Amino acid sequence: MEAHENLGPNGPAQTTIYAIANQKGGVGKTTTAVNLAACVAEAGYKTLLIDIDPQANATVGLGHSKTENHTIYEVLVGDSTLEQATLSTNITNLSIVPSTPDLAGANVELPRIAGSEFILREALEPLRGEYRFIFFDCPPSLGPLTINALAAADRVIVPVQTEYYALEGLADLLDTVGLIQKELNPRLTIGGLVMTMHDGRTRLATDVEDELRKHFPGLLFNSVIPRNVRVAEAPSFGKPVTHHDPHSAGAGAYFELAKEVALRG
Ligand SMILES: Nc1ncnc2c1ncn2[C@@H]1O[C@H](COP(=O)(O)OP(=O)(O)OP(=O)(O)O)[C@@H](O)[C@H]1O
Numbered sequence: 001m002e003a004h005e006n007l008g009p010n011g012p013a014q015t016t017i018y019a020i021a022n023q024k025g026g027v028g029k030t031t032t033a034v035n036l037a038a039c040v041a042e043a044g045y046k047t048l049l050i051d052i053d054p055q056a057n058a059t060v061g062l063g064h065s066k067t068e069n070h071t072i073y074e075v076l077v078g079d080s081t082l083e084q085a086t087l088s089t090n091i092t093n094l095s096i097v098p099s100t101p102d103l104a105g106a107n108v109e110l111p112r113i114a115g116s117e118f119i120l121r122e123a124l125e126p127l128r129g130e131y132r133f134i135f136f137d138c139p140p141s142l143g144p145l146t147i148n149a150l151a152a153a154d155r156v157i158v159p160v161q162t163e164y165y166a167l168e169g170l171a172d173l174l175d176t177v178g179l180i181q182k183e184l185n186p187r188l189t190i191g192g193l194v195m196t197m198h199d200g201r202t203r204l205a206t207d208v209e210d211e212l213r214k215h216f217p218g219l220l221f222n223s224v225i226p227r228n229v230r231v232a233e234a235p236s237f238g239k240p241v242t243h244h245d246p247h248s249a250g251a252g253a254y255f256e257l258a259k260e261v262a263l264r265g
């Protein structure tokens, strides 16, 4: 296990692969993927973020363009390896595999290929041991791209926006995770639910928080991500909030979340 020794502060360890998923749009998946990946990387863990959303928001949020030569799309159709598609970022220890709008085509192409659910899992095999943490930023659907990420992942992190419809769709998501556990990936577990864009001053947000604690005891991360303008504006600078404004409430919350994730391993 010598190859693992340089992966992070805690010495030898295996790669843990997280999918950040919720089929509900705009709940903070990309924001969480970018900032969580950046925080664990800054804590000294070698980390890879794989953008598997055709919107390519994580790619742009980390300062790359939607038109890189080698992207996750080329990996999925067998034209590139993950290594070829991996780019460095301005954050120490953090690399990214970019996405492109072309990736939308994979939603049609993947189901035509036998065994396509396992393309990412197989593509990641040579990288197990290269990184301590790998994060997938999933698109807002439970389609072939999210399925591919879940088939490759060890754990799912579900960002949940604390607003009125927050719980809607969560049951479907958890059912899908259960199905994937059974059919495709017995290793898969729920890493946790993280509350995002939380506004503790509103009655609604605290009510939803209470509901979530009641329905999903033990699954909620202690760290809660507040609604914070610094978090929202950071991507326009191609940076995680921890670089844009390390002293903001949003940066602090993502550092706390990263500690919880790193502790769980
Ligand atoms: N903690 C926060 N405070 C303020 N704004 C936030 C916060 N988290 C996310 N946002 C903003 O909310 C919007 C949606 O966030 P994000 O893109 O991360 O969601 P998503 O789940 O990835 O969306 P999609 O489903 O389209 O991929 C973005 O404009 C983002 O900047």
Ligand SMILES: [Mg+2]
Residues within 6 Å of the ligand: 029, 030, 031, 053, 055, 057, 137, 138, 139
């Ligand atoms: Mg997104």
